[in-house]
Amino acid sequence: xxxxxxxxxxxxxxFEAQTRQKLVVIGNGMAGARTVExxxxxxxxxxxxxxxxxxxxxxxxxxxxLSGVLSGxxxxxxxxxxxxxxxxxxxxxxxxxxxxxxxxxxxxLVHAEDGTSVAYDKLxxxxxxxxFIPPIDGVMNGHGPRPGIFVxxxxxxxxxxxxxxxxxxxxxxxxxxxxxxxxxxxxxxHGVEVHVVEAGPHLMGQQLDAQGGRILARxxxxxxxxxxxxxxxxxxxxxxxxxxxxxxxxxxxxxxMVVVAAGIxxxxxxxxxxxxxxERAVVVDDQLRTEDPDIYAVGECAQHRSQVYxxxxxxxxxxxxxxxxxxxxDTSAAYEGSKLATKLKVMGxxxxxxxxxxxxxxxxxxxxxxxPHRGIYKTVILRDGVLVGATLLGDVSKxxxxxxxxxxxxxxxxxxxxxxxxxxxxxxxxSIADLPDDxxxxxxxxxxxxxxxxxxxxxxxxxxxxxxxxxxxxGCGSCKSQVIEIVERAAGGDLAEDPSAHYYVPGVPMPKAxxxxxxxxxxxxxASEVFEALADGRDDPxxxxxxxxxxxxxxGPEDLGDxxxxxxxxxxxxxxxxxxxxxxxxxxxxxxxxxxxxxxxxADVADKYEVPMIKIxxxxxxxLLGITKENLPRVWKDLGMRSGHAYGKSFRTVKSCVGTDFxxxxxxxxxxxxxxxxxxxxxxxxPAKLKLAVAGCPRNCSEAMVKDIGAVxxxxxxxxVYIGGAAGATVRKGDVLCTVGSHAEVLTITGRFMQYYxxxxxxxERTYDFVPRxxxxxxxxxxVDDRDGxxxxxxxxMARSIDAYVEPWQTExxxxxxxxxxxxxxxxx
Amino acid sequence: xxxxxxxxxxxxGSVEQIPLGEGRAFQVAGHDVAVFRLRxxxxxxxxxxxxxxxxxxxxxxxxxxxxxxxxxAWRLSFATGAAEVGDCGIVVYPSRLDDDGEILxxxxxxxxx
Numbered sequence: 037x038x039x040x041x042x043x044x045x046x047x048x049x050x051f052e053a054q055t056r057q058k059l060v061v062i063g064n065g066m067a068g069a070r071t072v073e074x075x076x077x078x079x080x081x082x083x084x085x086x087x088x089x090x091x092x093x094x095x096x097x098x099x100x101x102l103s104g105v106l107s108g109x110x111x112x113x114x115x116x117x118x119x120x121x122x123x124x125x126x127x128x129x130x131x132x133x134x135x136x137x138x139x140x141x142x143x144x145l146v147h148a149e150d151g152t153s154v155a156y157d158k159l160x161x162x163x164x165x166x167x168f169i170p171p172i173d174g175v176m177n178g179h180g181p182r183p184g185i186f187v188x189x190x191x192x193x194x195x196x197x198x199x200x201x202x203x204x205x206x207x208x209x210x211x212x213x214x215x216x217x218x219x220x221x222x223x224x225x226h227g228v229e230v231h232v233v234e235a236g237p238h239l240m241g242q243q244l245d246a247q248g249g250r251i252l253a254r255x256x257x258x259x260x261x262x263x264x265x266x267x268x269x270x271x272x273x274x275x276x277x278x279x280x281x282x283x284x285x286x287x288x289x290x291x292x293m294v295v296v297a298a299g300i301x302x303x304x305x306x307x308x309x310x311x312x313x314x315e316r317a318v319v320v321d322d323q324l325r326t327e328d329p330d331i332y333a334v335g336e337c338a339q340h341r342s343q344v345y346x347x348x349x350x351x352x353x354x355x356x357x358x359x360x361x362x363x364x365x366d367t368s369a370a371y372e373g374s375k376l377a378t379k380l381k382v383m384g385x386x387x388x389x390x391x392x393x394x395x396x397x398x399x400x401x402x403x404x405x406x407x408p409h410r411g412i413y414k415t416v417i418l419r420d421g422v423l424v425g426a427t428l429l430g431d432v433s434k435x436x437x438x439x440x441x442x443x444x445x446x447x448x449x450x451x452x453x454x455x456x457x458x459x460x461x462x463x464x465x466x467s468i469a470d471l472p473d474d475x476x477x478x479x480x481x482x483x484x485x486x487x488x489x490x491x492x493x494x495x496x497x498x499x500x501x502x503x504x505x506x507x508x509x510x511g512c513g514s515c516k517s518q519v520i521e522i523v524e525r526a527a528g529g530d531l532a533e534d535p536s537a538h539y540y541v542p543g544v545p546m547p548k549a550x551x552x553x554x555x556x557x558x559x560x561x562x563a564s565e566v567f568e569a570l571a572d573g574r575d576d577p578x579x580x581x582x583x584x585x586x587x588x589x590x591x592g593p594e595d596l597g598d599x600x601x602x603x604x605x606x607x608x609x610x611x612x613x614x615x616x617x618x619x620x621x622x623x624x625x626x627x628x629x630x631x632x633x634x635x636x637x638x639a640d641v642a643d644k645y646e647v648p649m650i651k652i653x654x655x656x657x658x659x660l661l662g663i664t665k666e667n668l669p670r671v672w673k674d675l676g677m678r679s680g681h682a683y684g685k686s687f688r689t690v691k692s693c694v695g696t697d698f699x700x701x702x703x704x705x706x707x708x709x710x711x712x713x714x715x716x717x718x719x720x721x722x723p724a725k726l727k728l729a730v731a732g733c734p735r736n737c738s739e740a741m742v743k744d745i746g747a748v749x750x751x752x753x754x755x756x757v758y759i760g761g762a763a764g765a766t767v768r769k770g771d772v773l774c775t776v777g778s779h780a781e782v783l784t785i786t787g788r789f790m791q792y793y794x795x796x797x798x799x800x801e802r803t804y805d806f807v808p809r810x811x812x813x814x815x816x817x818x819x820v821d822d823r824d825g826x827x828x829x830x831x832x833x834m835a836r837s838i839d840a841y842v843e844p845w846q847t848e849x850x851x852x853x854x855x856x857x858x859x860x861x862x863x864x865x
Numbered sequence: 866x867x868x869x870x871x872x873x874x875x876x877x878g879s880v881e882q883i884p885l886g887e888g889r890a891f892q893v894a895g896h897d898v899a900v901f902r903l904r905x906x907x908x909x910x911x912x913x914x915x916x917x918x919x920x921x922x923x924x925x926x927x928x929x930x931x932x933x934x935x936x937x938a939w940r941l942s943f944a945t946g947a948a949e950v951g952d953c954g955i956v957v958y959p960s961r962l963d964d965d966g967e968i969l970x971x972x973x974x975x976x977x978x
Contacts, residue, residue, distance in 0.1 A: 504949075504950065505950055506950075507950065510938070564904060574929075575904065575905070575928055575929045576928060577925075577926040577927060577928035577931060577932070577933045577940070578926075578933060578938070578940070580926050581926065599886060600884060600886075600887065601884060601885065601886025601887045601904070601926070601927060602886070602926070604926065604935070605924040605925070605926075605935045608887075608924075613921075613924060613935050613936070615918060615936065616919075617919070617920065617921040617924070854884040854887065855881060855882055855883065855884055856882055856883070856889050859889065860890075861890035861891060861892045861897060861913065861923075862877075862878075862882065862889060862890065862891045862892070863891075863892045863893075864875065864876075864877050864878065864891055864892065864893040864894075
C-alpha cells in the first residue's frame with residue numbers, strides 16, 4: 037500500500053485533498069492524455085491533484101486521424117478523444133496553450149513561459165515529438181518555414197495546408213513514410229496534383245522492404261500520385277512564391293507548395309535541460325522512470341531499451357505500466373518493450389506489419405508472395421519455426437492469424453502456404469492422381485501418364501530409369517516434377533533411391549563438389565582423363581558436354597587438354613544445328629545495337645548464300661537460318677563480325693531497351709550498360725545458357741525481370757540486379773539480388789554471381805532452378821555481402837575466363853581447328 | 866541389306882581425315898555413311914542419318930561403343946545399330962583400318978541395282 041492510499045484511508049476528505057500528491061503531466065497529446073486516463077482508471081483521481089500542460093489550445097485529439105481532417109472526411113471535432121469537459125469532470129487542471137519553459141528538480145517546480153509555476157511530487161514528461169525539417173536550402177525563413185511550406189502534425193497545420201492549397205496547382209510532399217503518405221492522401225481532395233518525394237530508395241522504408249515499397253509506389257501511381265524515390269531534395273526554388281524542388285541529381289520538380297513530412301524528432305530538450313539522461317530521447321527503465329524516481333517519461337519522447345516508438349500501440353502499453361506503477365496498483369508491473377504489430381491504412385491501401393521486415397540471418401526462413409498488378413505483397417519471416425516478422429500489403433486477410441502467431445508464438449502449419457493464403461481443399465483437377473491415363477505429361481516427347489506408370493509396372497525401378505526408357509522429362513525438362521510424382525505413385529514404396537540424381541553428369545558417379553575437388557586434386561585436364569580416373573575408364577558420351585564445360589571453367593586455356601570431340605557439335609563449329617542438319621548463324625550485335633553498315637553486310641551475305649530465312653530472334657539479334665556447315669567459315673568472313681554465341685551453354689545475349697538515349701521514360705542508360713555487359717561476358721561458358729537484359733526503367737520493356745540476370749534502372753541513378761528469372765519452358769520473375777549505383781557495380785555483381793553459378797550449378801541447371809535451390813539470401817550473403825570472403829576470388833576467376841576469351845569465328849574461319857571441321861560429306865571417287 | 870547382296874570393301878582414304886574421337890560423313894558408291902574414329906582405337910561406320918528425324922550422325926558425340934545423335938540425343942549402338950530405347954535402329958557397316966591407316970568400309974556395290 038502506498039503512502040497516498042494509507043492517507044486516503046486514515047484521513048477525512050477535506051484534509052486529504054490538501055495532502056494528495058501533486059502530479060504534473062507535461063504534454064497533452066495522445067501519450068499524456070492516455071496515461072492520465074489509465075491513472076484515473078486505477079483510482080488515481082483520489083491520490084493525485086493532476087495538472088496537465090498542453091501546447092495546443094485544445095483538449096487532446098487522435099493525431100492518427102489528422103489526414104481525415106485534411107482530406108475533409110472528418111471534422112476536427114470528430115477526432116477529439118477528450119473534450120475540455122472531461123478535464124473539469126475529473127478535477128484536472130488543464131493548462132492548454134501554456135508552454136513549459138523549464139523544470140526545477142531541486143525545488144520540484146514546473147515553470148511555464150507565462151511566468152507561472154506549478155509544484156510537483158510526481159512528474160510525467162509526455163512531450164511527444166515534432167516534425168523534423170531537413171536542412172534544405174530555401175525552406176526556412178527566420179525561425180519558421182517560409183510561406184508555402186508546411187509541416188503536418190497538428191490541427192492548425194491541417195487548416196493552414198487546406199487554405200493554402202486553394203491557390204495551388206501542384207503540391208509536393210517531402211517524405212515517403214507513413215506521415216508523408218497520409219499528408220498526400222489528405223491533399224488529394226484539395227484539387228492539387230500531388231507528388232511524393234522520397235530521398236530513400238523506396239516508400240515506407242521503416243515498414244517495407246524494397247519490393248513492398250515498389251509495389252506500394254505502383255499502386256499510388258495508379259491513383260494519380262507522382263512518386264519520386266531516390267530523390268534527395270537540395271533546394272526549394274522560387275523567390276516570393278515557391279516554384280519547385282531541386283534534387284541532388286540535378287532534376288527539378290515544379291510545385292507551388294510543399295509539405296515536409298521527413299520524420300519526427302522527440303521533444304527531449306526539457307528533460308535534457310533539467311539534467312535527465314537523453315540519448316535519442318529521454319531514457320527510461322521498465323517502469324517508464326527516468327533516473328529521477330519521481331519523473332516518468334512516456335510515448336514518443338521516451339527511449340526504452342534503446343527503442344523509441346512512433347506508433348500508437350506501444351504508447352498504450354507504456355501508459356498502462358506507468359499507471360500501474362505510479363498508483364501502486366502493481367509496483368512490479370514492467371514494460372519490456374513492444375512487439376510491433378501494426379495494421380495501417382495507407383491511402384486506402386491496407387498494410388499490416390509486425391516484427392522484422394527483412395530476414396536478419398541466413399537461417400531465417402522467408403516466404404514471399406508478390407503480385408504487383410493487384411498491389412499485393414506478402415512476406416513472412418520464420419526463425420526456428422517461430423514467426424518473427426510479417427508484412428502484408430494490399431491483402432491483410434491473414435492478419436489475425438499472423439498477429440496471434442506473432443504475439444503468442446502459436447504453432448504454425450507445416451504447409452507454409454497457409455501462412456500467406458487461405459488455402460481451400462485441393463481441387464480434383466490439379467491432383468496428378470486424378471488425371472486420366474491418356475493425359476500427355478511430357479509435351480516434348482509426347483509421353484502420357486499411362487505410359488510412365490506402365491513403365492514402372494514393367495520393372496523400371498527408378499525415376500532415372502523411367503525417364504531413360506520413356507524419354508519423359510528429357511526434353512525441356514519442365515514436366516520433370518510431374519514425372520517424378522507419377523513414378524513415385526506408381527511405385528508405391530518400392531522406388532529405388534536413384535543415386536545418379538545427385539551426379540553432376542550421369543557417367544561419373546559424383547556430385548559436382550566432389551567432382552571438382554577430384555579434378556583439382558588429380559589434375560585432370562580432359563574428359564578422357566576424368567573417365568579414366570573417376571569412372572573406371574568407362575567413357576560416356578552423354579557426359580562429355582558437361583565435363584567439357586566444367587573443365588573449361590576450372591582450367592585456363594593453357595592448362596586445358598582440349599578434346600574437341602568431347603564438345604557438342606554446336607561448340608565444334610560455333611553455330612546452332614537445326615533440324616535439317618544445317619546451322620543458324622547469329623552475328624554478335626552487343627546489346628542489340630547495330631548499324632547500317634552491319635545490316636548491309638548481313639543483307640549481302642543473305643543474298644550471296646541464298647539464306648532461306650532471316651529472323652529477328654527473341655534476344656534482339658539477327659539469325660541467318662539454313663547455312664550449310666561448309667559455308668560457315670565463308671559466311672563469317674563475309675560478315676566480318678564476331679560470333680553472337682547463340683549456340684552454346686554459355687553467356688548468350690544482353691537485350692536492352694533504348695534507355696535514356698531516346699526514350700522519354702528512361703531513367704538509366706540501358707544501351708551503354710547492355711553493350712558493356714555483353715562485350716565483357718560474351719561467350720563465357722556456364723552449366724546452362726545465360727540470357728541477360730537491361731531495362732532503362734521499371735517498365736521492363738527488355739524483359740530484364742525474367743532473365744537469368746537482369747538490370748533494371750530505377751529513379752535516382754540506381755540499378756536493381758535481378759537473378760533467376762525465366763520466360764521459357766518455365767516462367768519465373770527474377771529476384772532482386774541487390775540495388776547498386778553504377779554500371780561498374782552491376783558488372784562486378786554480375787561477374788561474381790555468374791562465377792558462383794558456374795562453380796556450383798548442376799549441369800544444365802538454369803538459374804531459375806539454381807537461385808531457389810541455393811536461396812536468394814544465401815546468394816546475397818556470398819556475392820553481395822561477401823560473407824565467406826570469396827567475392828574477390830570469384831571476380832578474379834571470372835576475369836581470367838574473360839581474358840582467355842578467343843573470338844571463334846574469325847579465328848577458325850582463318851584456320852580450321854581440326855581436319856574437315858566444316859566439310860560437307862566427303863565424296864569418295 | 867539382304868544376306869544375298871554381295872559386299873565390296875571400299876577405301877575412303879586416310880583416317881587422318883577424321884579427328885580422334887569425332888565422326889565425318891562420306892559419300893561412297895551411292896551410300897551416305899558416317900565414319901567414327903574411336904578413342905579406344907579403330908573405327909565404326911553407320912548410315913549417315915539417324916532413323917528418328919534424319920539427324921546427321923557424324924556430328925554426334927562418340928562413345929566407345931555408341932553414338933549420340935546431335936538432334937535429340939538418341940543413343941545408337943555401334944555393335945548392333947540398335948537404339949538404346951525403342952525398337953528402331955541404324956545400319957552398321959563392317960569397317961576397319963588397314964596397316965597404313967586407310968579406312969575400309971564394306972558396302973553393297975555401286976553398280977548393283
